[in-house]
Amino acid sequence: MPIDILLSKGNELQDRRILFCITGSVAAMESPRIIRELIKHGADVIPVLNDNAINLISPMLLEWASGNPPITKLSGKMEHVQLTNGKKDSADLILIAPCTANTIGKIANGICDDVITTMCCVGLGSDTPIVLVPGMHEPMYLNPMVQNNLMKLKSMNVSIIDPVIMENKAKMANYDAILSVTVAKLFKQDLHGKNILVTAGPTVENIDPVRIITNNSSGKMGLLIASEAHRRGANVTLIYGTGNQSIPNNIRTLRIQTSAELFDVTQQELTSHNFDLYIAAAAPTDFKVINSSQEKISSRNLDSLKLELVPYPKTIDTVKKIRPATKLIVFKAIYDVNKTDTKKNINDLFVTSKADIVIVNDVSRENSGFQSDFNEVTIHSKSKSFSISHTSKSNIAQAIINSSVELLNSEN
Numbered sequence: 001m002p003i004d005i006l007l008s009k010g011n012e013l014q015d016r017r018i019l020f021c022i023t024g025s026v027a028a029m030e031s032p033r034i035i036r037e038l039i040k041h042g043a044d045v046i047p048v049l050n051d052n053a054i055n056l057i058s059p060m061l062l063e064w065a066s067g068n069p070p071i072t073k074l075s076g077k078m079e080h081v082q083l084t085n086g087k088k089d090s091a092d093l094i095l096i097a098p099c100t101a102n103t104i105g106k107i108a109n110g111i112c113d114d115v116i117t118t119m120c121c122v123g124l125g126s127d128t129p130i131v132l133v134p135g136m137h138e139p140m141y142l143n144p145m146v147q148n149n150l151m152k153l154k155s156m157n158v159s160i161i162d163p164v165i166m167e168n169k170a171k172m173a174n175y176d177a178i179l180s181v182t183v184a185k186l187f188k189q190d191l192h193g194k195n196i197l198v199t200a201g202p203t204v205e206n207i208d209p210v211r212i213i214t215n216n217s218s219g220k221m222g223l224l225i226a227s228e229a230h231r232r233g234a235n236v237t238l239i240y241g242t243g244n245q246s247i248p249n250n251i252r253t254l255r256i257q258t259s260a261e262l263f264d265v266t267q268q269e270l271t272s273h274n275f276d277l278y279i280a281a282a283a284p285t286d287f288k289v290i291n292s293s294q295e296k297i298s299s300r301n302l303d304s305l306k307l308e309l310v311p312y313p314k315t316i317d318t319v320k321k322i323r324p325a326t327k328l329i330v331f332k333a334i335y336d337v338n339k340t341d342t343k344k345n346i347n348d349l350f351v352t353s354k355a356d357i358v359i360v361n362d363v364s365r366e367n368s369g370f371q372s373d374f375n376e377v378t379i380h381s382k383s384k385s386f387s388i389s390h391t392s393k394s395n396i397a398q399a400i401i402n403s404s405v406e407l408l409n410s411e412n
Contacts, residue, residue, distance in 0.1 A: 001067035007042050010248045011227050012183045014042030015394075016092045019083060020066070021116045024052025025098035027135035027172040031057060032065035034097060037175050038182070039066070046071065046083070046091070050103075050114040073115060080118045086126030092186055094123050098135030098172045101146045107132075107158075108149035124156060129185045131159045135172035138165055159185055183231060190405045192233030197275045198226040199266070199282035199315075201241030203259045207307065208293040215283050216363075216370035219243030221331075222281030224397035226251055229279075232401060237273070239265055241282055259284040259312045266315050270322040277404055278323075280316045280330045283370075288312055320354040327407050329357040329400070336364045346380050356407055357381050359400065365390075379403055 007014065020035055022028050035045050047062040047070035059070040071079055083091050096103065096116065103116060107130075112121035123130055132153065134141060141147075141163060150160055161181050163170035200222020204212040223238070223245050230236045230251055238253045239262065247253050254269075256262050262284050269275070287309035297305065319328050330349055334340045342360060349358045361377045363369035368376055368390065376390045379400070388399055 001039055001044050005040050009040035010250045011042045012231050016186055017044045019048050019091045019094045020045050021048040021096040022053040023050055023100045023103045025100050025135040027098035028053050028056045032061055034175055035065040048116055050116050071115060080122050084119045084123040084128050086128050093129045095131045097133035099132040101136050101140050104149050108152045131181055131185055133161045133172050133178060134163050134170060136170050138168050138170050141170035187231045189233035191229055194234045194276045196229050196234045196277045197237050197269055198222055198279045199239045201243035201282055203241045203262055203284045204257055205285050205289050206292045207289055208297045210296045213285055217283030218371050219245050221393050224393050225279055225281055225400055228397045228401045263315045275326050276408060277327045278319050286311055316353040328355045330355045332358055332360045333363045337362045357403060
């Protein structure tokens with residue numbers, strides 16, 4: 001796929017493979033742009049064209065757009081089974097855009113006489129998600145038989161993105177509608193309408209204009225949590241520190257540098273917005289430098305430099321004071337579980353911050369925690385605990401959001 005644009009607009013479709021099927025509608029001219037947009041949101045897109053589509057748009061152009069050779073015929077590789085059987089290496093979704101009345105009728109009635117309808121036949125049998133985006137003239141779209149076929153497909157859990165009726169045409173829906181339905185089809189929308197505040201990344205404290213105190217956090221975990229919540233329908237606000245990770249541009253993000261700013265921005269957000277959930281994944285510095293220098297401190301004539309530090313108030317301890325109903329999930333980083341009274345740390349957090357869930361990770365473990373793409377954590381609620389062994393932070397983010405959904409539903 002084109003690496004230069006991959007994830008440039010977001011990661012809603014990261015690690016998802018989409019069969020982008022094109023039929024013989026003049027709206028096929030929009031296909032390269034839509035394919036590129038899907039890639040910008042993380043998708044791996046494989047174009048599939050039937051014979052009528054090939055007459056309208058070049059497979060070479062679609063290979064350029066997607067970075068994958070288009071499929072135009074079935075071969076001994078059995079693409080229709082390999083890519084739509086619902087197993088590990090198959091596609092996550094079949095998207096037909098544009099979809100003609102002819103193809104709608106064939107899929108609805110089990111006819112599989114070309115590459116696209118055959119893939120859909122297998123896809124329906126394996127529960128592979130299918131999204132159709134009709135594009136045709138208005139009278140054809142309003143034909144009772146076409147409408148009956150669309151209703152039939154809806155009853156089979158096929159998603160139909162309604163066209164825009166104008167100029168005597170049923171024009172294919174725009175890209176925003178296609179992206180929205182595609183994400184909803186691929187991810188559970190179990191956080192739809194929920195407002196979630198996530199903090200991520202390190203903060204810094206200035207010694208002088210050049211030197212700082214900070215920690216090794218990258219913010220990867222918090223960003224993945226924010227993205228997973230957004231994928232699953234939440235309205236997410238992200239407070240992100242001085243990490244250098246790419247920020248999804250479709251998530252409202254507030255940048256901060258110091259722990260004082262984290263404290264202040266959190267207060268402002270909680271005061272002005274009603275959040276259902278606060279996930280404290282940031283790694284703030286716990287101490288402030290007293291009398292930091294406004295000028296660069298010269299080291300040439302100094303034998304030593306003494307710094308006086310005082311602890312900051314804990315941001316997480318204020319969440320429930322401002323919004324008692326907001327559910328609170330906090331992270332506790334420890335160094336070497338064998339030398340730490342982990343149980344006391346957890347109990348203290350339940351008491352002082354009134355946390356609903358405490359997530360513990362040992363940052364001393366090799367290839368885990370700070371800077372790494374992997375981690376292992378233990379998730380503690382007031383009634384149970386469970387561990388997640390060494391795995392990707394993406395998998396851990398999913399588990400944390402699963403726990404969040406369970407927490408939010410516990411009082412409903």
